[in-house]
Amino acid sequence: MQDLLDNRFDSEEAAAVHRIGAVSRLAGVPVTTLRTWEQRYSAFAPAKTSGRHRLYRDADVIKARLLRQLAESGQGIGGIAHLPIQHLQQLLGTAQEPTAAALAPARRVAAVIVGAATAARFNAPGWRDHDLDGALHVRQVFVDLEEAAAGNDTARGGGEGETGILLVRLNTVHSRTYGQLMAAIERQRVQRVIVLYNYGPPALVEALRNAGLMVRREPVPDAELAELIRSVVLLDAAAAFPAAAGALIPRRRYSEASLAQVAASPSNVVCECPRHIAEIIGQLVSFEEYSEQCLNDTTEDARLHAYLRSVAGSARVLFEHALQRAARHGGIALAEDAAGP
Known part of the structure; x- marks a missing residue:
């Protein structure tokens, strides 16, 4: 019976009648999350109207609901998004132990x-x-x-x-x-x-x-x-888990303008270390912000992003100290001006 259902759901002839908003309401999954699952993990392959609107099948609604339930039980979307409905139902039946995501x-x-x-x-x-x-x-x-x-x-x-x-x-x-x-x-x-x-x-x-x-x-x-x-x-x-939360990371010491000024300032040393350090700090700041702003599908996602932000912040603090030392050695004026607006 299950095989018959899967064949029906997977058939190319199955009617694609649902807009993404309807899938969201029926499956209990936000529209933005559905788009992420589709674009990042190829969870769905909707048909498209002549006006380029996506149309989803009943099978997509069922799959979206199963993916949501599995994600809430701790499964990573990346590892299950490609699976057929039957396998997802089997996974849901064996997901017995509570996890951090739940x-x-x-x-x-x-x-x-x-x-x-x-x-x-x-x-x-x-x-x-x-x-x-x-x-x-x-x-x-x-x-x-x-x-x-x-x-x-x-x-x-x-x-x-x-x-x-x-x-x-x-x-x-x-x-x-x-x-x-x-x-x-x-x-x-x-x-x-x-x-x-x-x-x-x-x-x-x-x-x-x-x-x-x-x-x-x-x-x-x-x-x-x-x-x-x-x-x-x-x-x-996720912050409740010490491995993910890490230590409290100090706020950044130097604004983008200060880093740009260091990169453009002449130095008493021949090498361009101050400029390179300033560029690295800028990249680490960007990654900190990315990790903070990134949306999370599960608690495991949140733990990873919290950990990555902690690592990037810790590295940024070390490079800020390195920049201070390199600037002093190179005779470059360096002002700490990122403590507030």
Whole structure:
């Protein structure tokens, strides 16, 4: 019977009738995740209409649901995305032992929100399709950052089994934003911060990212926001594992402008070591940011990204010390100017 079902699902004649949004709703998988599974792991091969819209079969819906269940039980998508439905069902039947990945969806998200419009967004009917299995709990809503920095103590997020996030919606990132955010983070005691903004000077936006905040420019669709929150939760869950979390890495000491100035400065030594070190630091900073911003399909993904960020940050700190020594030896002025905006 199972073979007959698989033959039916795998048949080229099976009707492709579902748009990706329908697959997302039926399988309980965000659209962005479905696209990642398709593009990165070739999990699906949808048909395309004359207008280039993807159409999926019933088998794709079943497979997407199975992949989600297996990912939540700790299976890595990369190793199972190519398997047929029958094999996925067998894997799901033998996935008996709980893993670290299975713990992640159980974590509650205690959200402190700045901006009434953003809070209303989570009550809209469309958000229910991306509701992280009901784990998102809005603990407090503030009108602006100033109110959040002075807010009451009962709203402080991130208790046992919770990820406390501060979700901030800003029309404009201005020179006071950094200080206000730091005050709000300290007051609310959250582990993670997501900033959505419309406008802002690149230097100020970069300063927020350097401070460890996750920054996205609007418009951010609900599916992407849900995936971002889920990624943050998985990363926080991974931080519970010492091998993944690593030691606290100091913030970067030198801005892009300082590194560029070092690279262009004449040196008392013949070699170009200061320039090479500055370039390496820039590459490590970029990789740190990539590892922090990268979305995670499972807790194992989050653990790997946390580990990679820790390794890159540790290497960056060593090279910053090396740059200081090389600059001093070469008579190059070097200012530490990346501590804030």
